[in-house]
Amino acid sequence: MKSSTRVVLGSVLVTVLLVAAAMWLGRDGDGSGRAIVWLRLWDQSFVAPYRASLDEFQRANQDIEVRITLVPFASYPQKLRLDVAGGTADDIFWINLYQDYANAGRLLDIDAELGPQAKRAWDRVAVEQFTHNGVLWGVPQFVDGGSAVFYNRNLLDAAHIDPKELGALRWSPDDRVDTFRPLLRQLATAAPWAYNAANDIQSITLPYLGSAGGQFQRAGRFDFDSAAGRLAFEYLVRLVDTEQLSPSAADTNGNGDFARNAFLQGKLALFQSGSFNLAQIAAGAAFPWGTAMIPAGPAGRVSANNAIAVAGNAATRHPAEVRRVLAWLGSAEGNRYLAADGATIPAVTSEQRVYRDYWSRRGVDVSPFFDVLDGPQISTGGGPRLPVALTAIDPVFDEMFLGRIPVDEALHRASADAQHAIER
Template identity: 60%
Template structure:
């Protein structure tokens, strides 16, 4: 009898989960909507926001699932194909899912577009339709610097805002890094960082990663000059070893937090952690300028809806909430990130200004040209194919003029497959 009761309970729990409800919600008749993210630090913020949503919508419960970034895209692709993906999920590369009919069309689901950041709306627009609710924007790329190490090298932080990189006499970045290398284990995080290093260097060299038709074009003459410059900084001992950075995407950030890296080129997504953990004076400077100017990325994170959801009406209600200023208030409070709602973006600047941090370099750089990874399908597959080739290039085992065409061919092959 006991065994029969246990078996019956297991069957009921399984049936509840299969139907999109958990056991606690079944009794109350609440529909469970799943939300998938890749950053665990945002779970308490989402929980605070969604608790408010649930108080106003007592028939819906939102369950948050965290899948680490390292496996996020691969698992999402498999789950969407297998029909086991969450109702809602963070997305940065969405084109192949939109083309395959896997995503809810936002305007059709929610009505006219809200007051979202125009760049984020453009990022998630394909074939004239919006495919995700813009949630956060990164702002531009800038350079975090260690004031103590700059002082030890006799460098005025204000001079960082006029740095230039490039061949010949125009290069003021390399001489400055040599001075920093004399007082720090590493001067600068030149290396394999797609968003914060490689794309800005490609753009400021006058190159692109992908053209308007979605073709990979990162092996041009200008692109070769950009990567040869980065590889040269590593070869000269001005950046951390590729043996560390090729295998650990957080190595440079951690080295900066440990006081072992003088200049860390990155985005606002690391600002809160640096502010909390850095035990030395630091600041933010403008991105170095290249032959084609100062060029940054301007990426956003969106929340996409799964067309296979068993609860379309409840899913749309959650999407509408997450796209509103009320729904994102808890998500962006205390300078955690920049809201995609334009009306909330001043709060971010004000918060950090009140804490003595000038974040204008992240925004001023966006007044100039910007570079995108492209919205065509297959980006993540392409980046996985490129990784080992770039690893060999940064390690000095593969010349840049040979590595880039090989990486482009690998990217094209990955997309075709």
């Protein structure tokens, strides 16, 4: 080999090693002796409160620096799955559907890391959501609370409806009992759309299924293909496809923001959703509005209550430091930052008052999000490959809300497709 060739190859090798070293230091340290811990989120609006919380943590823990990675939700689940499998995931990351990671040994055991007493400070439903096979796999960060109904006061006035009427509404397939659909017809005289019935699992389909007396899963198997399921979905599809009291499924399928935007534009009288939309409505509504309880069904008033947690990567290079960061994020001091601007309901129960006080000072009644949870609750369930199953259900439900597949056929097909997705 010519000496000039050796020089070129040597230079290339040195360059490669320097780049690799720089990347290694960027992920594992910065030469200051501090351990760098990476936290992955999917929502830009949470970067600032997390940064403020972590800055306080770092002032008391100067041997650790926590850096935030933002991955948009549209690509978050797939990228996390690939990164965890490839060993390149962040040290700590947001989770909602997590059982596959837990079963594969990819997550830190929170009970073992922080002690079983830590969970006493956290929202009970959130702890239950992230407990699998008797082990807690995430540190709850925030809860959505229950579903509520946002109303446009101007449109209610135009339809001669008192907001106090909303809290007593009942939906039923029996026209002699149903008070909800008649009110929606009255609202339709004043607004392009009265209500946002749609394929929205957390805010619409789960509450209706639960208030019809049904469940999404039972004993590890999908159970929405039932008499209660047919009752709930036939009522919803009728609102959309037959009576056109809600936006077309052609607009809402695949666009989870359509109904909220229609409400903000003054085109939708009643918007059933969760507290996660409260800040956007408060900032964007140019009309008087308020909140009310969701309508009750044949089995009463039932809501979902989702939570988000942070999980520790079992493959982290800094387990001791990750443990300290997780303990901080699960503490009252670290968690309250998420409620400081009214963005979300903290999972540390002692700090939920911060959220309620914030909105109370602004004249917003958030009690419907909390009061609905005094009754029964419904969830999507859990188990291995649940995300794959939900992906199988969604297109069938989309077609059902478009009126292209009868409700009984759609429920049977979606249930079979979901079960097959889990078992294959």
